[in-house]
Amino acid sequence: LAKTTQPISMDSYEGQEVNITCSHNNIATNDYITWYQQFPSQGPRFIIQGYKTKVTNEVASLFIPADRKSSTLSLPRVSLSDTAVYYCLVGGGGATNKLIFGTGTLLAVQP
Amino acid sequence: DAGVIQSPRHEVTEMGQEVTLRCKPISGHNSLFWYRQTMMRGLELLIYFNNNVPIDDSGMPEDRFSAKMPNASFSTLKIQPSEPRDSAVYFCASSLGRGSYNEQFFGPGTRLTVL
Numbered sequence: 001l002a003k004t005t006q007p008i009s010m011d012s013y014e015g016q017e018v019n020i021t022c023s024h025n026n027i028a029t030n031d032y033i034t035w036y037q038q039f040p041s042q043g044p045r046f047i048i049q050g051y052k053t054k055v056t057n058e059v060a061s062l063f064i065p066a067d068r069k070s071s072t073l074s075l076p077r078v079s080l081s082d083t084a085v086y087y088c089l090v091g092g093g094g095a096t097n098k099l100i101f102g103t104g105t106l107l108a109v110q111p
Numbered sequence: 112d113a114g115v116i117q118s119p120r121h122e123v124t125e126m127g128q129e130v131t132l133r134c135k136p137i138s139g140h141n142s143l144f145w146y147r148q149t150m151m152r153g154l155e156l157l158i159y160f161n162n163n164v165p166i167d168d169s170g171m172p173e174d175r176f177s178a179k180m181p182n183a184s185f186s187t188l189k190i191q192p193s194e195p196r197d198s199a200v201y202f203c204a205s206s207l208g209r210g211s212y213n214e215q216f217f218g219p220g221t222r223l224t225v226l
Contacts, residue, residue, distance in 0.1 A: 031212075032212040034212065034214075041219075041220075042217075042219060042220075043115075043202050043204065043217025043218055043219055043220055044154070044202075044215075044217050045217065046214045046215065046216075049212070049214065087154065091211065091212065092210055092211040092212025092213070098156075098167065098169075098211075099144075099156045099159075099211050099212075101153055101154040101155070101156075102153075103153050104153060104154075
């Protein structure tokens, strides 16, 4: 099973770009990489998903190198409301559909 | 759409009692997931249903835990008997499609405290 590792916390200031990296060394061939955001007392919320290379949507970008052993979530120009815990989720591919959540990264955005 | 609905939002019970958590997925979604979140272990997938059939229950901690999905609009997670180490926030999520990689929509969670 893919084990995921993320930094425990990160600090940033409003308007900066933030990059959060997740390590998943033993990702399986069919596994997808998905990132979720979680605010206190709420369930996680989908941000972005990718399989390889780069994916961009209206809120974030996801960079995945060729070996797929890591991924980087990029949040452009963060605001105070982006303060939350960010999780990478690896899995979902193949017959087993196993899903492994990372430990989560607490992003604190300051004025 | 009301989103994923979970009940109760909070549950306090005593060790040894039976606990039943309930979930109503988003209408039209055909996959449903139960998760447990604790400070020590983070988010753990307990069980995953597709079209009301359990696909993967390898995350269910032990025989004290059971989950059912009698129809497409309702699922339960039961703990019997409950123990203090079961204290956690339990999330239900639903998605459209068979693969567990599809975007999941989470409910607000049930905070369970077992005394």
